[in-house]
Amino acid sequence: MTETPAYTALWPAPHASGAVDATVTVPGSKSVTNRGLVLAALAAEPGWLRRPLRSRDTLLMAEALRALGVGIEETVPSSSSVTGGPDHIGEVWRVIPSGLHGPAQVDVGNAGTVMRFLPPVAALADGPVRFDGDPRAYERPLHGVIDALRVLGARIDDDSRGALPMTVHGGGALDGGTVEIDASSSSQFVSALLLSAPRFNQGVEVRHVGGPLPSMPHIRMTVDMLRVAGAQVDTPESGGEPNVWRVTAGAVLGRDLVVEPDLSNAQPFLAAALITGGRVTIPDWPRRTTQPGDALRAIFTEMGGSCELTDQGLTFTGTGRIHGIDVDLSEVGELTPGIAAVAALADSESVLRGVAHLRLHETDRLAALTKEINELGGDVTETEDGLHIRPRPLHGGVFRTYDDHRMATAGAVIGLAVEGVQIENIATTAKTLPDFPDMWTGMLAGAGTGPGTGTSTGTGTGTGA
Structure with missing residues (x-):
């Protein structure tokens, strides 16, 4: 190597x-790799990611999930280097879900997907999960996720900053339900809630109430991947209300995913x-x-x-x-x-x-x-x-x-x-x-x-x- x-x-x-x-x-898509890791970690059975991206952001996601108790086994071709090039086309990550638990420390680096997608996962864990990251991560907006999780039943200590560092006090479950958020600063606020929603007791109904919503393709990516994992999702594109997404509570299925x-x-x-x-x-x-x-x-x-x-x-x-x-x-x-x-x-x-x-x-x-x-x-x-x-x-x-x-x-x-x-x-x-x-x-x-x-x-x- x-x-x-x-x-x-x-x-x-x-x-x-x-x-x-x-x-x-x-190399593979970061957005697909990190969404795939979250969904596999929440599944009821093991899953696989083939040709995942191996980069700082995806390795931070994998390490954070491991800290929460998820098993991730990496099979790397013997000819591979440590980086994410085509030798990694043969690479497979096997994700083995288990009971999410704390206490845990999560380093988000400066990865938006890690700092936003994992607090809802941490709310499902049993115990406190501390989130920290690079200095720039302290300046990036996280209030949409924090405020929404509180409405849905989570307890979070952020010293009223609406940003990192913070601690999510996982209670082993989350009520879920209906929440209004302003996701005009990041579509990741919506994706973060949708990805974990099948595991919420009541699922979730996310209503965006702010200005224009950026990066809609990323929300469509989240919805498509949820559906592949067996979740029922209603969206504006499928005949639902504008700027409203609903995910029904239910099991997440382990899948064999090839990353584009x-x-x-x-x-x-x-x-x-x-x-x-x-x-x-x-x-x-x-x-x-x-x-x-x-x-x-x-x-x-x-x-x-x-x-x-x-x-x-x-x-x-x-x-x-x-x-x-x-x-x-x-x-x-x-x-x-x-x-x-x-x-x-x-x-x-x-x-x-x-x-x-x-x-x-x-x-x-x-x-x-x-x-x-x-x-x-x-x-x-x-x-x-x-x-x-x-x-x-x-x-x-x-x-x-x-x-x-x-x-x-x-x-x-x-x-x-x-x-x-x-x-x-x-x-x-x-x-x-x-x-x-x-x-x-x-x-x-x-x-x-x-x-x-x-x-x-x-x-x-x-x-x-």
Whole structure:
């Protein structure tokens, strides 16, 4: 087994010498992996996750569930590295539910799924569960989950902060019932309550009463996965009331789940094809999915590329010309940093709308993108709910990441076209995309060498012709 280099010093972002031509195998979806772990932990029988993502966020989720008494056995192929590349396609995690118990300590890191999905699980445990995490995690909103759990019968000590650190005093069960929440700052508030709801005595009825609800595809992902696990869920899409979700109390079934590739993490590689006028293939791109990253097909096509989806995967081809875009990203906000990076290199202005909630993500992504692109010579203005990007000639410099994985990959995208860009703490990509530096250089190894010669596998084995 080999360890990934730390990459904590300034990382010179590789500059593309020609058109990229590569096949990039993207590791599994973080969103699917962590939802799958929670549902398997609450099931009445063992379940399996195949091709899970192995990254900081998913390992934090697995360790937290283990602390609560859940058994998770990891079968890793003997040829695998410690990271989440295609050697892990053969990896299987077997989840063995047991009685949830405290006392327990949960480190959420800066993972939104861990800090929001696990307090409802902890309320079902027998004993206190202490939640803590990175300093930035203290600033991220958690009040929607805390307030809702109190209404549903849980006891939580958070010193009235509505944020971490906090202790959930599990009573072995939770009444459940009807609750109103404002989830306009994070759709994860809704998903958190729905995932554990089959185990609540009365199930749950969640009513969103705030402003526009962001990232709806992630709620649809939660609902789809609940239904696969045997839960009865009524949603607005299935004829229910707008902004109301109901989950009936009942057993959660253990399932054998194959985790899709993380389509949002495919973004920088597709962007490379768009920027360099090259071609990138992402194997196993699903024909039907609830992942927000699937929107990249339409967005990057409008910005100047073309794509073909086959049984083998998605092939995206660029022309070397990039067009600006006016787009509402409210449902796919996590794609904003990569789209902003591409838009900064376009031939016309772009307006990215509907993403005010990004100010509450791993960092204030709107402020961070504005500052870092402008310090490279760009012209980006924050709006009330997004960004206005006017392309300008860019120059090299340090691109800071603020411990945000999508800021790091956005900087790498700009570095393809701008010489001298250095990324601060590229290692932060390990949050969801292990081995990104080696994947990136592996993809570029095939630049300008002819069709089908570049490969990037996510394990540091990328080769050119």
